[in-house]
Amino acid sequence: MLRRIRERGPVLLVPLAWVVVTGAHLDLVGDDAIFVAHLVMAVFIAGFVVTGWSAMTTGALAGWRAVMVVGFGVTLTGIVGFLESAEPALAVSLVGWMLLPAAGLAYTARELPAARVRYAGAALSSTLGAGCYLAWWLAGVGDPIALAGFALVGLGQTAGIVDAAARS
Numbered sequence: 768m769l770r771r772i773r774e775r776g777p778v779l780l781v782p783l784a785w786v787v788v789t790g791a792h793l794d795l796v797g798d799d800a801i802f803v804a805h806l807v808m809a810v811f812i813a814g815f816v817v818t819g820w821s822a823m824t825t826g827a828l829a830g831w832r833a834v835m836v837v838g839f840g841v842t843l844t845g846i847v848g849f850l851e852s853a854e855p856a857l858a859v860s861l862v863g864w865m866l867l868p869a870a871g872l873a874y875t876a877r878e879l880p881a882a883r884v885r886y887a888g889a890a891l892s893s894t895l896g897a898g899c900y901l902a903w904w905l906a907g908v909g910d911p912i913a914l915a916g917f918a919l920v921g922l923g924q925t926a927g928i929v930d931a932a933a934r935s
Contacts, residue, residue, distance in 0.1 A: 778925075778932045780811070785921030788861070792913060802849040805842055805860070812839045827931075830874035834867045841867065858904065865897035865920045872927045885930055892923030 787804060790796035816823075816835045823832035845860025847853065869890045876886035899916030902908050 775932055776811075777928045781928045782921055782925045784808075784864075785917055785924070789914065789917045789921075792910075792917065798849065802846070805845045805849065809839065809842045809846065812842060827875040827878040830878065831871050834871040838864065838867050862897055862901065865893060865900065865916075868924045868927070869893035869897065872923065875927065875931075882930060882934075886927060889923040889927040889930075892919045892926070894923075896920030896923065 784804070787796055787801070791798075791801050812835055816832065816839065819828075820832065823829060841860050841863035844856050844863070848856030848858075848860060872886050872890035872893060876883045876890060879886060896916040896919030899912050899919060901916075903910070903913035903916065
């Protein structure tokens with residue numbers, strides 16, 4: 768059962784995470800809920816890495832192991848951001864979780880020639896989404912740009928995880 772959760776859980780968790788992030792941006796989800804989500808995410812990441820470490824030594828999974836290890840630190844940065852009311856730490860966490868999976872998707876595109884276009888497209892979608900969010904955050908462009916960014920990130924990352932789950 769643990770193996771099935773590790774393989775299939777992210778198919779639900781990835782798009783749900785971006786729906787919640789969008790809800791937080793729209794003030795529909797409170798800071799306490801996002802803080803708890805960071806704590807839960809840290810536990811899930813640690814669990815995924817510990818239980819899947821030996822299976823993630825080669826190929827595309829090796830890249831995702833690196834994403835998870837770095838992502839654990841990014842998630843801890845977000846937790847500290849909440850505890851210290853540090854907006855830059857929260858931004859690092861959010862943008863980190865936009866770009867880290869984009870890097871993993873790009874790596875997967877290189878490692879899986881049969882799915883290269885799919886994973887490269889997913890990486891591009893996530894990267895463009897991060898760019899939209901950064902344009903909103905740094906340049907003050909309108910909310911629709913930030914929302915488009917969340918949608919692009921969610922779309923790209925969901926496409927990648929759905930394909931990965933179908934392959935397992």
